[in-house]
Amino acid sequence: MTSHNDIGALTAQAAALRDEDCHKEAVPILRAAIAAREPDADRILALTLKEINDLEGAKQVLIDAVAKGQAHLASLLGDIADDLEDDELAESSYRQAIDAGDTGALNDYGVFLRSRERYDEAIDVLRRAIAGGDNLAAANLVSLYFDDLEELDKAEELALRYLSKDHPSTYVALANVYAEQDRLDEAEEKFREALALDANKVHQNYALFLWGKREDLAGAEQEFRLAQDNDEPGWGFELGSFLIEQDRNDEARDVLAWAASWGDVVAAELLEEIDPDGEVEVDR
DSSP, X not given: OOOGGGSOHHHHHHHHHHHXXXXXXXXXHHHHHHHTTOTTHHXXXXXXXXXXXXXXXXXXXXXXXXXXXXXXXXXXXXXXXXXXXXXXXXXXXXXXXXXXXXXXXXHHHHHHHHHTTOHHHHHHHHHHHHHTTOSSHHHHHHHIIIIISOOHHHHHHHHHHHOBTTBTXXXXXXXXXXXXXXXHHHHHHHHHHHHHTTOTTHHHHHHHHHHHTSOOHHHHHHHHHHHHHTTOTTHHHHHHHHHHHTTOHHHHHHHHHHHHHTTOXXXXXXXXXXXXXXXXXXXX
């Protein structure tokens, strides 16, 4: 995270507004910061626009920044283009980021390829990301074999091979494999180890386990709420889905609307499904 002391005066002013959830007020100040060539202003503006659901605006900011030589923003452009289902731009942006030496972009590109069902390419890219030391790539590779290819034995083999406290998400991946094999006590043990290591999205995954395998609704909701408290990526969709399944649609709408207001595209899509004509106001 960039400190307010590491950026220009205008960007720092806008960042303070973001901290107060005044995102719309921050936008013109960030545009002025870009005009003044303040460092990091382009990235912060793109994120701000994303969080107020202006993905097209965020995309254009990043296109301009990358065109001016800020290749370190190419991977973020890939993420935004992916959200917009602009596959051509997403792929070219990820490749540009990788060519510029952004090793984290390998994992992002692998996830993108997986989402497009280009599994052989995704496997190759994720293996390269693992070799480069990416923290999430091993778990994503295990999930590909587990969720997409339904090769449980291979998924378990890979999860055990890459299991490491230096990469906590591998504990989540192995726990999910054990859960699918109905080795529930072993799965529980790995989830608890993953919780202790503060693994990526661990509360959501543990919640899904408690819900689907243990039928522990109270425990599952507690974990979903912890995912929200920890701002885990995708918490809004998962908690909203859980509440819908419990026929708590009013609560689900509030959760999904809140997540959507912060740029969660999947939460916004689910909100549209359950309330296509609704206009939910979010009080920040």
